[in-house]
Amino acid sequence: MARQYSRKASAKVGRAMKKRKAGTLRSGGSGRKVKSRKQAIAIGLSEARREGRKVPAKKSARASAKKTAKKASKKSTKKTTKKTTKKKSKKS
Template identity: 80%
Template structure:
């Protein structure tokens, strides 16, 4: 059976785990300290992906993301309606 990840990719993940353990691994724009083991693994794999190592692509959650977007659109439309009603009431006063 073929390897899922290259040796270099697993080394990247190992480095990310060591950094997390030392408390120096940070994520994103905010630069918050990574506490989760899963997040450290994800950071290591994404770094390996950026460097072009053999790592399978991210799992696409197209179904769940489409559900979220449709839910957001329905919420946002109802929110707009309420805000319009409020502004109409305020202008009548």
């Protein structure tokens, strides 16, 4: 079975975890110290993504891709029916 994450990606996550333990890992937006283990993993994965490593897409990106694919399949299978209008004849 193929690896889901590349070795370099898991190394990035490991580095982020070590920084979190040491208390030197900071979040990108606010610059606050990261305390959460999940947030440290997310930071490591996003760094790996930026470098172009083999990392699966984010959950939110996968969900939105699934939705757009579902919509596209619905459109292709949906039959277009035209309504025929009867012309009224004028009585003189």
